[in-house]
Amino acid sequence: MAGEAGGKGAAVAKKTPSTPSAPVATPLTKKDGGSASGGSGKSPAESKTPDPAASLSARLGGMVLMDKEVEGFIFDDPNPAVRKSHRWSAIGKVCSPRPMKMSAMEKAMPRAWGLHKEAKFAEIGPNIFEVQFGSEGDWRHVLHNGPWQFDFSVLVMKDYEGDKRPSEMIFDKIDVWVRVTDLPPDRRTEAFGRALGNWLGEIVWVDVDKERLAREQHLRVRAKISVYEPLVRGFYLRTKREDKEKTWFDFHYEKVPHFCFDCGRLVHVEGECDPPVDSSM
Ligand SMILES: [Zn+2]
Structure with a gap:
């Protein structure tokens, strides 16, 4: 269920700055209306409270923390049922x-x-x-x-x-279904799919039948992948690292979101396209 969130009832002001702190930091900064340049990763909110010392210490110099700031704000939720x-x-x-x-x-x-x-x-x-x-x-x-x-x-x-x-909050991964067709029958197994999913990212699920074999002509693997890395197009299958013989298999992604054709990424870090250099040629 969704309920694993919010286990702790108490929200304690974290990060007690050791040096000058910022009593007025939070109320001062309002939403900064969107400096939408730059990237998807950094949000305007990040400039809000996490490390106010950077901007405010300059202004408030050696101001000493007040006792209440040192102590922090302790909130022991009297009514956790709200989370339901x-x-x-x-x-x-x-x-x-x-x-x-x-x-x-x-x-x-x-x-x-x-x-x-x-x-x-x-x-x-x-x-x-x-x-x-x-x-x-x-x-x-x-x-x-x-x-x-x-x-x-x-x-x-x-x-x-x-x-x-x-x-x-971190939003750097999505789960995708990937299909591999024309695999040798010996490789259409759950164990193979699991290992392949972990090679691609992090395995979530392999679509297999009761005998733990691929249901149809292709093996379907659900894996967690990074949105900041180029989509992996396929793989060379080898049994050992030193194997000379290798065969290429394409990945067929099921409903992949819009991605950049130059770098293959779903999301650009800091909004910048960074096409990979071809190291194979
Ligand atoms: Zn790009």
């Missing part, structure tokens, strides 16, 4: 340098996902939002049947994380 309302919640991020339009998202995604019940959307950070699904089935479907995209950008969906600040 998030049991079918998920968090999503549109990996695009452009700010997303929440209204467009609310309109497009329920249809793209094929939801059965109404879902509630709430923006919680730059290009980051929470969805409360109306049923467990909808929630499961969205979390397990991606990848998704919105406005030609990857939409990374993950389970609800209620105890993290949006600026610290």
Whole structure:
């Protein structure tokens, strides 16, 4: 269930700066209206609180921490049941340098996902939002049947994380189905699929029958891959590292989001395209 989030009831102000701190840091900085240049990774919110010492120490010099700042804010949730309302919640991020339009998202995604019940959307950070699904089935479907995209950008969906600040949430991986056709019969096994999935990224699932063999003419493997790395196009199959004989197999991705044809990435780090240099020739 979604409930693994928010195990801790207490939110304690973390990172006690040892030197000058910033009593006014949080209220001062409002949303900075989107300096949308730059990349998908860095969000404007990051400049908010995590390390206020950088900008404020300059201004507040050697100001000493007040006692209450040193002590921190301790919140022991008296009513953890509130979290129950998030049991079918998920968090999503549109990996695009452009700010997303929440209204467009609310309109497009329920249809793209094929939801059965109404879902509630709430923006919680730059290009980051929470969805409360109306049923467990909808929630499961969205979390397990991606990848998704919105406005030609990857939409990374993950389970609800209620105890993290949006600026610290990580959206760097998606699960994809990959098919390999024309494999030798001996290689159409769960063990092979599992090893291959871990070579590609991190194995999630191999689609096999009761005998642990591929169901159809191709082997289907679900793996977690990085959105910041070029898509892997296939693999040379060898039994040993020193094997001279090797055969190439193509990966066929099922519904891969829009990616860059120059570098093969789904998301550009810092918004910059960085085509790989051909080292094989
Ligand atoms: Zn690129």
